[in-house]
Amino acid sequence: MKINGHKPTAPATRLPKCPTGIQGLDEITGGGLPRGRPTLICGGAGCGKTLLAAEFLVRGAVQFDEPGVLMAFEETEKELTANVAALGFDLAGLVRRKKIVVDYVHIERSEVQASGEYDLEGLFVRLGHAIDSIGAKRVVLDTLEVLFASLPNEAILRSELRRLFRWLKEKGVTAVITAERGRESLTRHGLEEYVSDCVIVLDHRVNDQIATRYLRVVKYRGALHGTNEFPFLIGDTGLSVLPITSLALNHKVTNERIATGIPRLDAMLGGRGFFRGSSILLTGTAGTGKTIISSNFANAAARRGERVLFFSFEESPNQIIRNMHSIGLRLEPLVKRSLLKFHSARPSLCGLEMHLATMFKEIAAFQPHVVIVDPVTSLMELGAAPEGKGMVTRLIDYLKAGQTTSLFTSLTHGGHVLQQSEGGMSSLMDSWILLQDFEGNGERNRVLYVLKARGMKHSNQIREFLISDHGIDVVDAYIGASGVLTGSARVAQGDLEKAAVLSSQQEAAQLEREVERKRKALERQISDLRSDYEGEALELRRIAEQVGTRTLLLGTERAASGILRQADAKVTARTRVRSS
Amino acid sequence: MKTHKTKRATKAPAKSRPPQPRAKYILRLFVAGATDRSRQAVLRVRQLCEAELKGGCDLKVIDIYQQPKLARANQIVATPTLIIKFPPPLRRVIGNLANITGLFLELDLTTKGKITL
Numbered sequence: 015m016k017i018n019g020h021k022p023t024a025p026a027t028r029l030p031k032c033p034t035g036i037q038g039l040d041e042i043t044g045g046g047l048p049r050g051r052p053t054l055i056c057g058g059a060g061c062g063k064t065l066l067a068a069e070f071l072v073r074g075a076v077q078f079d080e081p082g083v084l085m086a087f088e089e090t091e092k093e094l095t096a097n098v099a100a101l102g103f104d105l106a107g108l109v110r111r112k113k114i115v116v117d118y119v120h121i122e123r124s125e126v127q128a129s130g131e132y133d134l135e136g137l138f139v140r141l142g143h144a145i146d147s148i149g150a151k152r153v154v155l156d157t158l159e160v161l162f163a164s165l166p167n168e169a170i171l172r173s174e175l176r177r178l179f180r181w182l183k184e185k186g187v188t189a190v191i192t193a194e195r196g197r198e199s200l201t202r203h204g205l206e207e208y209v210s211d212c213v214i215v216l217d218h219r220v221n222d223q224i225a226t227r228y229l230r231v232v233k234y235r236g237a238l239h240g241t242n243e244f245p246f247l248i249g250d251t252g253l254s255v256l257p258i259t260s261l262a263l264n265h266k267v268t269n270e271r272i273a274t275g276i277p278r279l280d281a282m283l284g285g286r287g288f289f290r291g292s293s294i295l296l297t298g299t300a301g302t303g304k305t306i307i308s309s310n311f312a313n314a315a316a317r318r319g320e321r322v323l324f325f326s327f328e329e330s331p332n333q334i335i336r337n338m339h340s341i342g343l344r345l346e347p348l349v350k351r352s353l354l355k356f357h358s359a360r361p362s363l364c365g366l367e368m369h370l371a372t373m374f375k376e377i378a379a380f381q382p383h384v385v386i387v388d389p390v391t392s393l394m395e396l397g398a399a400p401e402g403k404g405m406v407t408r409l410i411d412y413l414k415a416g417q418t419t420s421l422f423t424s425l426t427h428g429g430h431v432l433q434q435s436e437g438g439m440s441s442l443m444d445s446w447i448l449l450q451d452f453e454g455n456g457e458r459n460r461v462l463y464v465l466k467a468r469g470m471k472h473s474n475q476i477r478e479f480l481i482s483d484h485g486i487d488v489v490d491a492y493i494g495a496s497g498v499l500t501g502s503a504r505v506a507q508g509d510l511e512k513a514a515v516l517s518s519q520q521e522a523a524q525l526e527r528e529v530e531r532k533r534k535a536l537e538r539q540i541s542d543l544r545s546d547y548e549g550e551a552l553e554l555r556r557i558a559e560q561v562g563t564r565t566l567l568l569g570t571e572r573a574a575s576g577i578l579r580q581a582d583a584k585v586t587a588r589t590r591v592r593s594s
Numbered sequence: 595m596k597t598h599k600t601k602r603a604t605k606a607p608a609k610s611r612p613p614q615p616r617a618k619y620i621l622r623l624f625v626a627g628a629t630d631r632s633r634q635a636v637l638r639v640r641q642l643c644e645a646e647l648k649g650g651c652d653l654k655v656i657d658i659y660q661q662p663k664l665a666r667a668n669q670i671v672a673t674p675t676l677i678i679k680f681p682p683p684l685r686r687v688i689g690n691l692a693n694i695t696g697l698f699l700e701l702d703l704t705t706k707g708k709i710t711l
Contacts, residue, residue, distance in 0.1 A: 121686075128688055128689055130689035133626070133631070134671060135673040136665050136670035140666050142662070165671070
């Protein structure tokens with residue numbers, strides 16, 4: 015295909031990398047240490063230089079089939095074997111299988127007398143012999159600087175060390191050289207002058223009485239690398255450096271939705287719950303039901319057959335199981351079926367980094383679909399604010415990359431500042447559900463509402479939720495002129511409304527009856543009037559008849575007398591009109 | 595001074611008696627190849643053995659290129675290294691042994707020799 019022809023080819027000059035196999039370090043360095051070149055690892059006492067170097071060597075031998083030579087200037091083979099055994103490495107076994115050679119170089123200063131010029135050919139021969147005997151690809155020189163203390167004539171020593179690093183490059187081995195950190199320079203004896211390809215600085219600091227180790231790649235010639243200071247920890251499976259992922263925003267997304275375990279809450283979230291792989295924040299003050307809602311979510315996921323990892327920093331697993339039993343959630347069968355796993359730890363047990371590193375490890379081992387952190391604020395309080403946020407970002411990032419849905423609960427203090435205080439973290443979250451207390455009428459009731467839900471229609475309603483023996487019920491809160499009513503006030507308001515409806519119904523019926531009554535009265539009146547009228551009309555008609563008759567009679571009489579009196583005809587006519 | 599004396603007193607009867615009939619001094623010189631520095635060192639040790647210790651030296655010169663295992667076994671880092679195995683305590687002299695006169699005198703070897711004689 016033509017399109018393939020235009021595919022950008024990898025630059026030929028790209029440095030070959032030598033993977034360390036150490037969690038996180040390969041991500042920071044973009045694949046490992048520079049292959050075939052020396053790398054300097056410096057740091058103060060007790061910050062893990064020797065362990066890092068030893069792990070590089072052991073993992074090389076075990077995972078990458080690259081035998082290695084460990085030239086130790088400070089510790090004997092026995093001591094080293096014991097030290098790395100604590101990390102689960104069998105150094106003695108690797109030595110037996112000819113994967114690793116340990117050469118302990120010891121110079122007793124009190125035995126040594128200087129007399130004239132010398133070179134370090136002895137060291138070269140030993141190293142060369144060790145490399146050739148097992149075909150080593152990796153070399154560790156653990157604290158080469160001991161030589162400065164035990165050999166005279168620093169000028170000779172420096173030129174010999176320069177020659178040593180050149181020689182190591184010529185040999186094509188990937189070397190790690192450890193060195194004590196100096197007061198003003200990176201190393202006490204300025205070894206960074208000779209090792210210019212890659213320099214890693216380790217540090218061990220105590221903040222707020224919590225000690226944390228940090229790693230920083232100061233220099234990596236010819237390659238991009240993370241320049242930040244990354245916390246790392248020494249665990250029971252070796253070192254792990256945070257972050258485990260890069261901080262790019264390029265996760266895959268899915269349209270799949272997962273139910274929350276509370277049907278009414280699903281309904282509030284566009285009817286189908288959260289997006290898979292999204293991050294959810296559940297904030298609320300103490301006792302608003304955060305753990306209960308999280309447990310419901312965990313229960314629902316586990317019952318769908320998904321693996322759920324529940325990090326609890328407040329309660330022990332048994333306590334959660336017992337407490338959830340009281341609302342009808344039976345979690346222990348899920349734990350038994352390995353669908354639900356609890357990890358409880360006191361927040362003050364160790365530093366934030368250590369916690370996160372442990373969490374990363376647990377997540378990597380359990381491969382959960384859903385991760386719950388209850389509450390994340392306990393962790394955040396351990397570190398300085400930006401640091402804590404950075405850590406949580408990395409955790410969310412890591413989870414999103416694996417399409418793992420994450421739910422964080424966050425404990426807030428006090429009422430109104432709550433939204434502000436979460437401002438930092440909320441931007442990292444896809445959905446945010448707020449739990450709140452409503453106090454009044456001598457009772458406290460819980461309400462929840464969806465503050466945000468990226469990418470889905472969601473309800474703007476405040477809902478009350480009730481916790482009962484059979485779980486969580488989300489009900490409509492009463493919202494009226496007098497505000498939001500919850501609990502018994504909501505029930506009372508409901509009753510009031512019912513009564514009002516009833517009374518207005520009664521009123522209407524009464525009015526209806528009144529109308530009827532009036533109509534009837536009116537009809538009665540009309541009929542009375544009519545009968546009155548009829549009676550009067552009859553009377554009047556009778557009178558009229560009488561009058562007519564009398565007039566007739568009178569006329570006849572007049573006519574008769576007129577005839578008699580010979581009266582004028584005109585006058586007779588006028589009189590006739592008046593009488594009619 | 596006092597501690598020095600008592601140390602010698604406790605060690606001498608246990609360790610110095612058995613090898614007495616044989617060599618009075620056991621020296622091992624480790625060099626790396628036939629460089630100028632190596633040659634200088636070998637020459638100088640031989641001279642010193644003759645001049646200051648008046649013979650009785652068990653001196654062996656070891657080329658670590660030929661026997662790299664011995665370099666490790668003897669904790670050789672710098673070359674040339676002269677190890678004085680006997681009399682105790684063990685000492686290492688690093689360098690080509692140039693520019694130093696009376697090295698063994700300085701190391702208190704001859705004095706010790708006199709005492710044992």
